Amino acid sequence: MAKPKNETKEMNLDFSAFLAGNANQISEVHFVASKRFMQGDTPVEWIIKPIDSQTEEAIRKSCTKQVEVTGKRGYYQDKTDMDAYLAKMCVASTAFPPLNNVELQNSYGVMGGEALLKKLLHLPGEYTEYKAKVMEVNGFDTGMGQLVADAKN
Secondary structure, eight states: OOOOHHHHHHHTOOOGGGSGGGSOOOOOEEEOOOTTSEETTEEOOEEEOOOOHHHHHHHHHHTEEEEEOTTOTTOEEEEEOHHHHHHHHHHHHEEESOTTOHHHHHHHTOOSHHHHHHHHTOSHHHHHHHHHHHHHHTTOOSOHHHHHHHHHO
8 A cells, every 4th residue: 555645755854954963053142232331442242142942931921920801700811011021031131241140230229130131221222122132132033013912912
């Protein structure tokens, strides 16, 4: 009896590109998040590194809660706090400066990486641009507006 056409096709596919040793490594990205931090005449670059899917999932779950659907008593849906999600994604992805460094936090009078990030990038444009860059580094090709819209649905 002849094998189905699809089964034969799958057996001839070479999956070696998916082997761990053959995968391209994702590198860190250097990014000037603010021109207010200078070393001499040169703006200091921040280092953004991509996080893995498990870390992203944990961040998303920590920022998601069940809320009752308006007008439907007893029905709930997930709602993600996008501001908290993006702040946690930024902190998790920032390799430099060390946002969880106590000395750095103390110098700004804050506790926690999210609070420090918002102090360092206190101009709205800086913070928004940094969030967009972090999401890009992590493989999110959609714009920030689309991410917020998706999270609301």
